[in-house]
Amino acid sequence: MTxxxxxxxxxxxxxxxxxxxxxxxxEFDALPGxxxxxxxxxxxxxxxWWVRKKMSREGLSYLPPALALxxxxxxxxxxxxxxxxxxEVRRIVAGINxxxxxxxxxxxxxxxxxxxxxxADDVVRQWYEEREGRGxxxxxxx
Numbered sequence: 001m002t003x004x005x006x007x008x009x010x011x012x013x014x015x016x017x018x019x020x021x022x023x024x025x026x027e028f029d030a031l032p033g034x035x036x037x038x039x040x041x042x043x044x045x046x047x048x049w050w051v052r053k054k055m056s057r058e059g060l061s062y063l064p065p066a067l068a069l070x071x072x073x074x075x076x077x078x079x080x081x082x083x084x085x086x087x088e089v090r091r092i093v094a095g096i097n098x099x100x101x102x103x104x105x106x107x108x109x110x111x112x113x114x115x116x117x118x119x120a121d122d123v124v125r126q127w128y129e130e131r132e133g134r135g136x137x138x139x140x141x142x
Contacts, residue, residue, distance in 0.1 A: 003018070064108070064109065064110030064111060065103075065108030065109065065110060066103070066107075066108050066109075066110045066111050066112065066113045066114075067110065067111060069099060069100065069103055069108070069113065069115065070113070070114065070115060072096065072099065073096050073099075073100065073115055073118075076092055076093070076095065076096035077096075077118070077123070079092050080092045080093055080123055080127060081126075081127060081130060083127065086124055086127070086128075089120075089123060089124050089127050090120050090124065093118050093120045093123050093124075094120065096118065097117040097118055097120070100113075100115050100116065100117050100118075101117055103115070104116075
C-alpha cells in the first residue's frame with residue numbers, strides 16, 4: 001500500500017476501499033493457508049498466545065527452578081533404571097545429587113524444593129532388583 005490516506009477521508013472507509021480494491025485485483029488469492037480454518041479460534045483469549053506458540057514450535061518449556069530440578073531428578077532416576085551397568089547408575093545418581101546439594105545450599109526461588117540427595121546404594125539395589133527380578137538386590141551368579 002503506497003497510497004496515503006487523502007485528507008478529510010474517514011480512515012475506516014479508506015481502509016475498506018483499499019482492501020476491496022486489492023481483493024478485486026486478486027492480491028489475496030494465493031496467500032498461504034487460504035481456505036483453511038483459523039487455528040485455536042475456539043480457545044479463550046490469552047495475551048501471551050504467541051509466546052506459548054513459539055515455545056511449543058521451538059520445543060522449549062519453562063518451569064520455576066525448583067520444579068525443573070524435581071523434573072530433572074525424576075528423569076535421572078528413570079535414566080538410572082535404564083542404565084547398562086552399576087558404574088553408570090552411580091554416575092547418574094552422583095550427578096543429580098550434586099545438583100540437589102547445590103540447590104539445598106542456596107534454595108532457588110519459587111516453590112519449596114522438597115528433594116534430598118538420593119542414596120546411591122539404594123538406587124543400585126533397586127536397579128539390581130529390576131534387572132534380576134529376584135528381589136534380594138544381589139546379582140544372579142551364572
